[in-house]
Amino acid sequence: xxxxxxxxxxxxxxxxxxxxxxxxxxxxxxxxxxxxxxxxxxxxxxxxxxxxxxxxxxxxxxxxxxxxxxxxxxxxxxxxxxxxxxxxxxxxxxxxxxxxxxxxxxxxxxxxxxxxxxxxxxxxxxxxxxxxxxxxxxxxxxxxxxxxxxxxxxxxxxxxxxxxxxxxxxxxxxxxxxxxxxxxxxxxxxxxxxxxxxxxxxxxxxxxxxxxxxxxxxxxxxxxxxxxxxxxxxxxxxxxxxxxxxxxxxxxxxxxxxxxxxxxxxxxxxxxxxxxxxxxxxxxxxxxxxxxxxxxxxxxxxxxxxxxxxxxxxxxxxxxxxxxxxxxxxxxxxxxxxxxxxxxxxxxxxxxxxxxxxxxxxxxxxxxxxxxxxxxxxxxxxxxxxxxxxxxxxxxxxxxxxxxxxxxxxxxxxxxxxxxxxxxxxxxxxxxxxxxxxxxxxxxxxxxxxxxxxxxxxxxxxxxxxxxxxxxxxxxx
Amino acid sequence: xxxxxxxxxxxxxxxxxxxxxxxxxxxxxxxxxxxxxxxxxxxxxxxxxxxxxxxxxxxxxxxxxxxxxxxxxxxxxxxxxxxxxxxxxxxxxxxxxxxxxxxxxxxxxxxxxxxxxxxxxxxxxxxxxxxxxxxxxxxxxxxxxxxxxxxxxxxxxxxxxxxxxxxxxxxxxxxxxxxxxxxxxxxxxxxxxxxxxxxxxxxxxxxxxxxxxxxxxxxxxxxxxxxxxxxxxxxxxxxxxxxxxxxxxxxxxxxxxxxxxxxxxxxxxxxxxxxxxxxxxxxxxxxxxxxxxxxxxxxxxxxxxxxxxxxxxxxxxxxxxxxxxxxxxxxxxxxxxxxxxxxxxxxxxxxxxxxxxxxxxxxxxxxxxxxxxxxxxxxxxxxxxxxxxxxxxxxxxxxxxxxxxxxxxxxxxxxxxxxxxxxxxxxxxxxxxxxxxxxxxxxxxxxxxxxxxxxxxxxxxxxxxxxxxxxxxxxxxxxxx
Numbered sequence: 001x002x003x004x005x006x007x008x009x010x011x012x013x014x015x016x017x018x019x020x021x022x023x024x025x026x027x028x029x030x031x032x033x034x035x036x037x038x039x040x041x042x043x044x045x046x047x048x049x050x051x052x053x054x055x056x057x058x059x060x061x062x063x064x065x066x067x068x069x070x071x072x073x074x075x076x077x078x079x080x081x082x083x084x085x086x087x088x089x090x091x092x093x094x095x096x097x098x099x100x101x102x103x104x105x106x107x108x109x110x111x112x113x114x115x116x117x118x119x120x121x122x123x124x125x126x127x128x129x130x131x132x133x134x135x136x137x138x139x140x141x142x143x144x145x146x147x148x149x150x151x152x153x154x155x156x157x158x159x160x161x162x163x164x165x166x167x168x169x170x171x172x173x174x175x176x177x178x179x180x181x182x183x184x185x186x187x188x189x190x191x192x193x194x195x196x197x198x199x200x201x202x203x204x205x206x207x208x209x210x211x212x213x214x215x216x217x218x219x220x221x222x223x224x225x226x227x228x229x230x231x232x233x234x235x236x237x238x239x240x241x242x243x244x245x246x247x248x249x250x251x252x253x254x255x256x257x258x259x260x261x262x263x264x265x266x267x268x269x270x271x272x273x274x275x276x277x278x279x280x281x282x283x284x285x286x287x288x289x290x291x292x293x294x295x296x297x298x299x300x301x302x303x304x305x306x307x308x309x310x311x312x313x314x315x316x317x318x319x320x321x322x323x324x325x326x327x328x329x330x331x332x333x334x335x336x337x338x339x340x341x342x343x344x345x346x347x348x349x350x351x352x353x354x355x356x357x358x359x360x361x362x363x364x365x366x367x368x369x370x371x372x373x374x375x376x377x378x379x380x381x382x383x384x385x386x387x388x389x390x391x392x393x394x395x396x397x398x399x400x401x402x403x404x405x406x407x408x409x410x411x412x413x414x415x416x417x418x419x420x421x422x423x424x425x426x427x428x429x430x431x432x433x434x435x436x437x438x439x440x441x442x443x444x445x446x447x448x449x450x451x452x453x454x455x456x457x458x459x460x461x462x463x464x465x466x467x468x469x470x471x472x473x474x475x476x477x
Numbered sequence: 478x479x480x481x482x483x484x485x486x487x488x489x490x491x492x493x494x495x496x497x498x499x500x501x502x503x504x505x506x507x508x509x510x511x512x513x514x515x516x517x518x519x520x521x522x523x524x525x526x527x528x529x530x531x532x533x534x535x536x537x538x539x540x541x542x543x544x545x546x547x548x549x550x551x552x553x554x555x556x557x558x559x560x561x562x563x564x565x566x567x568x569x570x571x572x573x574x575x576x577x578x579x580x581x582x583x584x585x586x587x588x589x590x591x592x593x594x595x596x597x598x599x600x601x602x603x604x605x606x607x608x609x610x611x612x613x614x615x616x617x618x619x620x621x622x623x624x625x626x627x628x629x630x631x632x633x634x635x636x637x638x639x640x641x642x643x644x645x646x647x648x649x650x651x652x653x654x655x656x657x658x659x660x661x662x663x664x665x666x667x668x669x670x671x672x673x674x675x676x677x678x679x680x681x682x683x684x685x686x687x688x689x690x691x692x693x694x695x696x697x698x699x700x701x702x703x704x705x706x707x708x709x710x711x712x713x714x715x716x717x718x719x720x721x722x723x724x725x726x727x728x729x730x731x732x733x734x735x736x737x738x739x740x741x742x743x744x745x746x747x748x749x750x751x752x753x754x755x756x757x758x759x760x761x762x763x764x765x766x767x768x769x770x771x772x773x774x775x776x777x778x779x780x781x782x783x784x785x786x787x788x789x790x791x792x793x794x795x796x797x798x799x800x801x802x803x804x805x806x807x808x809x810x811x812x813x814x815x816x817x818x819x820x821x822x823x824x825x826x827x828x829x830x831x832x833x834x835x836x837x838x839x840x841x842x843x844x845x846x847x848x849x850x851x852x853x854x855x856x857x858x859x860x861x862x863x864x865x866x867x868x869x870x871x872x873x874x875x876x877x878x879x880x881x882x883x884x885x886x887x888x889x890x891x892x893x894x895x896x897x898x899x900x901x902x903x904x905x906x907x908x909x910x911x912x913x914x915x916x917x918x919x920x921x922x923x924x925x926x927x928x929x930x931x932x933x934x935x936x937x938x939x940x941x942x943x944x945x946x947x948x949x950x951x952x953x954x955x956x957x958x
Binding site for chain 2: 002003004005006007008009013015047049052055056059060062063065066068069070073076077079080081082083118119121122125129130131132133136150151154155156193224226256258259267271272273274275276284286287290293294296297298299300301302303304307
């Protein structure tokens with residue numbers, strides 16, 4: 001028997017979480033429009049697939065972005081040899097500029113604070129290694145991305161202490177809940193080293209208002225603990241109000257900047273998860289220096305640095321991309337949520353992210369997580385959709401599900417919506433108002449302006465299909 | 478006062494090692510043939526720069542290897558989205574095939590055992606996380622690559638216990654040395670979890686013979702500890718004898734081995750010259766380790782853009798066969814010219830047949846047999862001779878006076894400048910000692926055949942032949958003329 005490590009034999013990899021079961025179901029029988037039209041549709045993967053045509057067009061116009069083309073090959077050798085953990089200067093400058101643009105150029109980012117990592121996955125682990133010793137902890141508001149359990153804890157030995165947020169106030173993070181979690185940790189003899197927030201939120205699809213952010217900053221300063229802001233969905237804010245970044249708030253309030261660190265990536269905003277472009281941006285010089293040394297364990301491929309440097313330094317492309325991406329996300333989100341509302345399914349009001357936080361509490365047999373799991377298995381096995389149950393995000397209330405909408409084409413989305421509708425009709429046949437049957441996808445038309453300001457009604461064209469009503473409400477007709 | 482982690486505030490990053498001081502001197506004043514001809518020449522970086530022309534030619538002929546060309550862009554989206562930690566199947570297949578070819582197709586590698594990591598740096602850390610708990614240890618023969626101190630220990634809390642190897646037997650790793658180190662660890666209450674070998678060796682530039690490898694495999698089986706074979710210089714073996722991989726040894730009939738103990742670390746940084754692409758590989762014969770490492774690889778996956786490029790390149794058999802042969806040839810030529818020129822000025826080195834560096838013997842130039850004297854000599858080499866070489870102490874060598882000098886990371890002109898500086902330095906310090914018929918670099922001609930078998934004399938042109946010169950002689954030996 002060859003002994004391996006405790007880390008290797010334990011469950012810290014987190015893959016026994018329910019979050020992954022749906023993936024397995026999908027992998028066995030993935031949907032394909034022609035090959036497997038009855039397969040499981042993947043709605044558990046927060047990917048941004050909406051803008052690739054835009055990017056591919058740019059690539060064709062810019063062969064110098066590749067080190068393998070006639071126009072770019074003169075850079076092949078120096079790039080292939082470049083392993084300096086400072087990163088290619090043009091890469092850092094381009095990323096810093098992009099981060100600024102995504103925040104409406106309301107703040108400037110310093111390229112010398114840009115540190116690379118192996119995706120956001122590597123970034124989070126690296127930050128944990130820099131800030132906390134084994135046994136120490138970070139506070140994390142619930143619900144939160146399941147990957148944090150692995151990324152922040154597995155190999156680091158750091159703990160996570162949940163900050164419970166409630167649907168009663170739309171899952172806002174309150175000072176009370178922060179204080180309560182902090183005291184709970186103290187009572188358990190756990191030293192809190194920091195607070196990790198995801199803003200815009202995964203899985204909620206919302207982001208924090210300025211006051212909440214200011215409260216959070218006051219809280220971390222008062223406790224002298226770090227604030228880690230995961231802003232990887234920053235460019236997915238598709239509707240007003242405008243995104244407010246920690247980087248902006250610290251310019252307005254008293255704050256010890258040595259406590260402030262941002263995690264970023266191009267996986268969500270650009271749709272490049274495969275390229276593993278993770279970024280740690282710290283206002284703390286010691287952390288920057290340490291993280292930079294640690295980045296050796298997960299540098300961005302210099303080939304990819306070169307591509308990203310070229311792409312993100314093209315101002316016109318970036319401005320167009322950010323606007324176009326928002327537009328397409330908005331359209332997709334609105335169509336999706338509106339169609340769901342037509343069959344009585346609501347979700348948390350959101351204006352960011354690649355998913356919605358769907359409210360299926362009323363469909364639970366009882367208000368328990370077992371009932372949530374039951375419902376989830378039905379959704380996977382009968383409705384054939386892989387969605388993610390709220391419990392896998394450590395949500396404290398059963399009945400919420402994260403459903404991704406930006407990782408598929410229009411046709412697949414229609415199929416998904418159709419399946420949901422059929423399921424709802426089958427389960428609540430008497431409840432659905434007859435006039436909803438007028439809702440055939442072929443007659444649904446949407447036209448939208450390119451402005452970011454919209455009211456809910458703007459996109460509903462036909463008066464005859466007005467009125468989102470839960471099928472559980474007594475039919476009016 | 479803001480508290481960070483102990484890891485962050487400590488010195489585990491290892492950058493206070495003298496290994497990095499020379500780098501700093503270089504960075505302040507780097508050599509450039511026209512702009513800074515008096516600058517420091519970098520001979521401390523084990524890079525393989527000799528084959529880029531071959532690679533560039535291939536790239537231009539194969540636009541489909543890039544996602545950004547008209548021929549490749551239809552794969553852009555699926556590749557940019559691909560983050561599966563299993564890695565692209567074509568990538569794993571191509572790497573497995575390449576690893577086999579580098580070993581003369583004497584073994585086959587299973588693509589399903591190929592696990593990605595953030596370069597060899599990430600691979601080593603990942604293996605340590607998989608095999609050992611904090612406070613446990615690996616045995617590592619000296620001299621060894623300084624980066625191991627960071628890669629294996631820094632964030633893992635794992636310890637390294639040196640296995641002493643000596644120049645008197647050419648730094649061979651003996652069973653006695655292994656046993657001694659193991660016992661020493663036990664006495665220090667350190668639980669040894671594995672043995673890490675680098676084969677071909679950095680910094681020695683030598684390979685392990687079959688008997689030594691078998692002896693090691695027996696040792697680790699006896700002790701039931703893991704064997705991690707870092708084989709990242711496998712394709713840099715430019716001269717006989719042929720490289721023997723752990724993967725071959727465990728197939729031999731007279732070797733009994735629990736395969737769950739065997740793990741190989743690989744990378745394309747040295748063999749292909751692609752350190753920037755961060756293509757690290759962990760290949761384990763232990764299913765649990767493969768499974769765990771694969772999950773951990775999320776922290777350092779290879780960019781899918783790079784996976785795609787490497788998959789295309791390494792699945793081209795003709796290109797790979799040519800590349801391996803050409804690379805060996807160019808390395809051989811460079812190595813021979815370099816070592817021969819050094820021998821002309823009485824500088825010897827360990828007889829090696831692989832790697833991107835030589836293990837230079839400057840023991841006789843030390844004022845005294847101490848590491849302090851080694852450091853002094855090193856500072857002279859950096860500040861006066863203006864070469865960044867790496868002192869043996871930074872490799873944990875037990876004897877002072879050895880230096881690792883890289884030769885494959887520069888063009889011919891720069892190498893000649895470096896050799897000239899060495900020659901000038903030696904002359905200045907040993908004027909009376911250097912034989913008059915020493916040749917000048919400009920008259921030195923070398924012609925070589927393409928065979929891998931060579932004797933030392935083969936490459937010397939008769940015009941500069943000399944009965945005295947082929948043997949490396951210390952300038953401190955009395956001149957014969």
